[in-house]
Amino acid sequence: MADSKREVERKYEATPETRLPDLTRAAGVSAVVHRGLRELDAVYYDTEDFRLAADSLTLRRRTGGDDEGWHLKLPVSADVRDEIQAPLTDALPPALGELLRSRVRSTPVAPVVRILSARDVHHLLDEKGALLAEVSIDEVLAERLTAEGHGTTSAWTEMEVELADDADPAVLDAVERRLRKAGVRPSAAPSKLSRALAETAPGKRRTKKKEPSPRTAGDHVLAYVRRQVEALVELDPAVRRDLPDSVHRMRVATRRLRSAFRTYRKVLDRTVTDPLRDELKWLAAELGIDRDQEVLDARLRSHVDGLPAPLLLGPVSARLQLTSVARRTDSRQHVASVLDTGRYLALLDALDALLADPPLLPAAARAPQDALPRAVLQDYERLATRIGHALELAQGEERDVAMHEARKAAKRVRYAAEAAKPALGKPARKFAKRMKSVQSVLGDHQDSVVARDALRALAVQAHGAGESAFTWGLLYGREEAAAAARERELPEAWARASHPGLRAALKG
Numbered sequence: 001m002a003d004s005k006r007e008v009e010r011k012y013e014a015t016p017e018t019r020l021p022d023l024t025r026a027a028g029v030s031a032v033v034h035r036g037l038r039e040l041d042a043v044y045y046d047t048e049d050f051r052l053a054a055d056s057l058t059l060r061r062r063t064g065g066d067d068e069g070w071h072l073k074l075p076v077s078a079d080v081r082d083e084i085q086a087p088l089t090d091a092l093p094p095a096l097g098e099l100l101r102s103r104v105r106s107t108p109v110a111p112v113v114r115i116l117s118a119r120d121v122h123h124l125l126d127e128k129g130a131l132l133a134e135v136s137i138d139e140v141l142a143e144r145l146t147a148e149g150h151g152t153t154s155a156w157t158e159m160e161v162e163l164a165d166d167a168d169p170a171v172l173d174a175v176e177r178r179l180r181k182a183g184v185r186p187s188a189a190p191s192k193l194s195r196a197l198a199e200t201a202p203g204k205r206r207t208k209k210k211e212p213s214p215r216t217a218g219d220h221v222l223a224y225v226r227r228q229v230e231a232l233v234e235l236d237p238a239v240r241r242d243l244p245d246s247v248h249r250m251r252v253a254t255r256r257l258r259s260a261f262r263t264y265r266k267v268l269d270r271t272v273t274d275p276l277r278d279e280l281k282w283l284a285a286e287l288g289i290d291r292d293q294e295v296l297d298a299r300l301r302s303h304v305d306g307l308p309a310p311l312l313l314g315p316v317s318a319r320l321q322l323t324s325v326a327r328r329t330d331s332r333q334h335v336a337s338v339l340d341t342g343r344y345l346a347l348l349d350a351l352d353a354l355l356a357d358p359p360l361l362p363a364a365a366r367a368p369q370d371a372l373p374r375a376v377l378q379d380y381e382r383l384a385t386r387i388g389h390a391l392e393l394a395q396g397e398e399r400d401v402a403m404h405e406a407r408k409a410a411k412r413v414r415y416a417a418e419a420a421k422p423a424l425g426k427p428a429r430k431f432a433k434r435m436k437s438v439q440s441v442l443g444d445h446q447d448s449v450v451a452r453d454a455l456r457a458l459a460v461q462a463h464g465a466g467e468s469a470f471t472w473g474l475l476y477g478r479e480e481a482a483a484a485a486r487e488r489e490l491p492e493a494w495a496r497a498s499h500p501g502l503r504a505a506l507k508g
Helices: 094-104 170-181 192-200 217-240 246-263 270-305 316-338 342-356 368-392 397-424 426-464 470-497 500-507
Strands: 003-014 031-046 058-063 069-075 080-086 110-125 131-144 153-163
Touching (some): 069 094, 094 217, 110 192, 131 192, 217 342, 217 397, 246 270, 246 397, 270 470, 316 426, 368 397, 368 426, 368 470, 368 500, 397 470
Antiparallel strands (some): 031 110, 069 080, 110 131, 131 153
16 A cells, blocks of 8 residues: 655755754744654666666665654655555565556566665644745765675765645745755755765666757657657556646647657558557557546536536435546556556557657658648648538538537647647647637537536436436536537637638748
């Protein structure tokens, strides 16, 4: 079983002679309490080519202190990390191994560094005695455990200031001002592990390569593809932890990749990208089981919560909650199982292989101002055809299907323009924004179609249980009205998005 906490921490350079200044002069701090010395012994794990370190992740098994056990730290921002903790065992806990899978895949992790810390701890308290932050001065000894460089050591002193749970982050700024005034400066190393690896390295280790600035059309397309692949890998642990919006963001990354492969098929060879598009479509569909349910649940809950009490006939909220929990539980379990399949891991390997050896076609060498607008506008013409077809149809199931197809095309044009933004600037940004407005109208229409199907099913269930189906019918009617409103909005939204000036500006 693993527990999670958010760690907000800042590190500072120190020496064995460093003493804390009077931190009661920092805003909000009323007392500084010495909590004594702690001995910590941590072994850090990584792959042979340091994949975790390259992505600023740390995995350690630590003894000593109040939180001994296994710790996995995932970066959130410069000073913020999510720390996943598991009990102290000899082997890596499966719960942590799952969160590493998108990065390590089938490669084992092994000890790379052992870090011994003598930690002198002080607590900063407010006027009511509540903990604001923990300040520690650590005497650190690091030893390299890899085959190459085994036994190489490094020693240093550093200071850490960690924000207490639910404390105001402004405390960190106030403490830093006092530390800087006393001559204490922020550390250049983001973590003990990164410093230990740098100072005990016998040679070069794997780090993220700094990509050169894109120049050609191929450079820009590959840069966009690389960002989406990185998003897939980085979002994997968040999806496994069921963090808010994580499934949606991962699904969007798969769609953007599929869109890029299709739109820029004259830049990247389709014989390589088409099989990847098929696999990305599979992954998006599997993720969609959970995401679509999440969207539907939120929409129906909003409708029920917005009804006056006299219109809620029968156990409406209870039935909705029961149905929602059952469906979400099944979908969450399904998504977790998908991320453990060999098919998913093979897809990640194949995407890495594409980036390592891109299947570039001759058009990839052309100037982005030439090749990219043509690709975007080809997708635009496809969207225009679908919009025109949908608007010609009478209300009904056939029109619903046509608008859904137009929605998918609008999304593809938007993603294509977003991929071109770094090269084409403001025209591509404005074009993408207008396409997003069309997509939003079509998307809300499709959400209404899905909601009506769900409301009809709920009405049937309620009727079968001897409950009133009035409320479900009422909501069905409201969804019909909402869909009709979106259909009336579409011509105007499309007129704004299809303005000739937008296309001319995109072509330069």
